[in-house]
Amino acid sequence: MKVAAQNRYGGPEVIEIVERAKPVPGPGEVLVEVHASTVTLADCAFRKADPFIVRLFGGLFRPKLDVLGDDIAGVVVAVGPGVTRFAVGDRVHGCTGASLGAMAEYVCLKETAPLVKVPDGVALIPLGGLSYAYLTAMPFIRDEGQVKPGDHVLINGAASSVGAMAVQLAKHFGAEVTAVASGRHRALMEKLGADHFIDRQANDFTDAREAYDVVFDAVGKSSFAASAPALKPGGIYLTTVPSWGIFGLMLTGGKRGGKRGKLATTGLRGEADKLKDLHILNTLLEQGVVRAVTDRIFPLNQIVEAHRYVERETKAGDVVVTMPVAQAPLMLSAREWETES
Ligand SMILES: NC(=O)c1ccc[n+]([C@@H]2O[C@H](COP(=O)([O-])OP(=O)(O)OC[C@H]3O[C@@H](n4cnc5c(N)ncnc54)[C@H](OP(=O)(O)O)[C@@H]3O)[C@@H](O)[C@H]2O)c1
Known part of the structure; x- marks a missing residue:
């Protein structure tokens, strides 16, 4: 599978698209085919290790967490033994937490992770950046x-x-x-x-x-x-x-x-608290109380440009990054896509 990885700290150009082994879900885990994620200022901070404190938990000399990204919107494509909350084919959104790694075609998560099914009628791609915005603003x-x-x-x-x-x-x-x-x-x-x-x-x-x-x-x-x-x-x-x-x-x-x-x-909130709040987010989405605000959508192969754009600090709402499986919707501009969702 393709991932956006970096083997050193630095500017946007340190990020490369590389091949990695597709993960296999173990007991209690789900495999999500990621359709969309997001780039945020927090990702930029991790990418360049600025502020310095990032190095204390991200790796002193080199990034230990070499695949950034916290949010995912995608589809469950496999489940490990004992999984009861999800089934193959479920559309899901949520976050990977401290392990990051969302900027990848596939992500394995515990079924107890902050991950919820996408409500019927809610478009998947704009959710790529929503849990970051919501799980920060709500608390x-x-x-x-x-x-x-x-x-x-x-x-x-x-x-x-x-x-x-x-x-x-x-x-x-x-x-x-x-x-x-x-x-x-x-x-x-x-x-x-x-x-x-x-x-x-x-x-x-x-x-x-x-x-x-x-x-x-x-x-x-x-x-x-x-x-x-x-x-x-x-x-x-x-x-x-x-x-x-x-x-x-x-x-x-x-x-x-x-x-x-x-x-x-x-x-730094606990996963259980985030999960509880994602259920509330689903209700708010279903009721039309909140919506995703998407500034731009970049395909994965433009991840460097996405980082450059976010660092300008001029965006309105989220910058969404789509994985190759979700390429087709990119024929729509971000504005058309928003209207559709
Ligand atoms: N404490 C936590 O746990 C936590 C969690 C998540 C994120 N964060 C932090 O929260 C911050 C916000 O993240 P974000 O992703 O929402 O940011 P963002 O979307 O990247 O911010 C872009 C916005 O910043 C505004 N801006 C730029 N310079 C400004 C200035 N001098 N005064 C006022 N507004 C200015 C721009 O507004 P205009 O274009 O309208 O001027 C633009 O809309 C980041 O620093 C992130 O690291 C903290």
């Missing part, structure tokens, strides 16, 4: 922000993968949502249900005073210190990205001037 909005009806929630980087899902989830939990993004993303934000839009190139959301219960920086480009005045008393600032500022705050009680701040590491 921030529901658990850390505890967003409830009537809350005013501001989302910075609202057009990012995580941000676009956070907008939809904050609306789902009944909040009044202010989306902050570049002006070209205004229409998308309105489509996703945002009540207010701030063009970040024309206005600075940190100029607001005591306006928000929750400020969620989905792209980690702001700081607690600058954002705190925009929070209501008792409000909380949440960020996806580590910084000395947020570490300092969390090490000293997570609170200053009656306002709270937190970095959460959603990727």
Whole structure:
């Protein structure tokens, strides 16, 4: 089978398409023929070992996890002895977790992994990037922000993968949502249900005073210190990205001037929690409460270009990578594909 692998850390060009043995499912495992996965900024960080801390668990001198990718959307093509949750032919989506390895034509997963059947009528390919966005945004909005009806929630980087899902989830939990993004993303934000839009190139959301219960920086480009005045008393600032500022705050009680701040590491949640949340995602998809936002679709053989594109940090929603088995849909442009799904 074909995989996108790297044998050294570096720029996008270190990734090569190589042949590997197709895995065989053992007891309790399923073999998924991957149709789509995604490239994210987290993949780029692993690819280049930047920040350095990546090397502590990804391999000090060379990448131990040489096939990146966490999300998969595909079809079960074989099951090992004892598997009861899945059968051959099931359309599935989910994530591979700490072992990564999703950028491959086939992936073996335990049947207890964060993997669920795709609801009838939901297209497979756009789900290639959805569990990353959802499994990051959901814990921030529901658990850390505890967003409830009537809350005013501001989302910075609202057009990012995580941000676009956070907008939809904050609306789902009944909040009044202010989306902050570049002006070209205004229409998308309105489509996703945002009540207010701030063009970040024309206005600075940190100029607001005591306006928000929750400020969620989905792209980690702001700081607690600058954002705190925009929070209501008792409000909380949440960020996806580590910084000395947020570490300092969390090490000293997570609170200053009656306002709270937190970095959460959603990727490190347990598999059982992720699985439970993927079942909730399925319900939200069936009800039409959330949808995948696909920026572009790249075939596997353009994986280097996909990494270059993601690193520009201008995308809206997810960059999906399709495996050769799913080549046919690439005759559709990303926009047509979205309309179809
Ligand atoms: N804490 C965790 O456990 C965890 C888990 C997953 C991901 N993450 C992190 O979450 C972050 C977001 O990931 P993602 O995949 O959603 O990002 P993404 O989709 O790659 O982000 C692209 C977006 O970034 C926005 N952007 C770029 N520069 C900006 C700036 N200076 N201010 C505001 N927005 C800016 C752009 O918005 P405009 O085009 O509208 O300007 C674009 O829409 C990444 O850093 C990732 O590593 C953390």
